Amino acid sequence: MNTESIDPLGDELYEALQARRVVEPLSARHPDIGIEQAYRVQQRMLARRLEAGERVIGKKIGVTSQAVMDMLGVFQPDFGWLTDGMVYNEGEAVPAASLIQPKAEGEIAFVLKKTLKGPGVTAADVLAATEGVMACFEIVDSRIRDWKIKIQDTVADNASCGVFVLGDRLVDPREVDLGTCGMVLEKNGEIVATGAGAAALGHPANAVAWLANTLGALDIALEAGEVVLSGSLAAMVPVKAGDNLRVTIGGIGGCSVRFI
Secondary structure (H helix, E strand, C coil): CCCCCHHHHHHHHHHHHHCCCCCCHHHCCCCCCCCCHHHHHHHHHHHHHHHCCEEEEEEEEEECHHHHHHHHHHCCCCCEECCCEEEEEEEEEEEEHHHCCCCEEEEEEEEEECCCCCCCCCHHHHHCCCEEEEEEEEEEEECEEECCHHHHHHHHHHEEEEEEEEECCCCHEEEEECCEEEEEEEEEEEEEEEEEEEHHHHHHHHHHHHHHHHHCCCCCCCCCCCEEEEEEEECCECCCCCCCEEEEECEEEEEEEEEE
């Protein structure tokens, strides 16, 4: 794919985000698009958000669990950016009309107290740099029609991030076994997904270390004070207006969200 296509594709995805509409898969229109080029499209989309007044408050890791890999047919992790325009707090209502084709993921969020930058970041480094962890929802959304995505499509589309919801309890990661802690996700009072911390690349701290090292190669750090979403612990759950969801993670706590 020629470099002249990168900015127009980033603009197209940003405008689709703003208009709540879908576009055809980039990978279908540009079969030769590479992952590095897709990240450059992502950077353009992010730049448009920052120009509009948003600011970066963290990063997210996508496609870390086998369940999500199988659902999407995407078999390697990716990353995206979190802005202050994406965040909701425990129990807040999310307008379903603000999203396009949303799905909910139960995750563990890390709040950093120290900056992490690869190469060479280990899971132990991640835990030492973490102020606390909390239960959270990532409400993934895709600007790509019908979620017909390859890895290049989700990368370009900011790792298919929509919004995220943070729980109200911050827990010292040394007080809980993040690898074995169980997750239960309820939708309208019924259990619809279960998982464990190990679903995120074997341990959520492994996922954050992967991100720190991947970004380090690009001369980007995970900054102190940022939120890092470490990846889904089970399959994605479709949501719509009227749905009420709660995720509970053993030893960490819960997070609730409702859609109006």
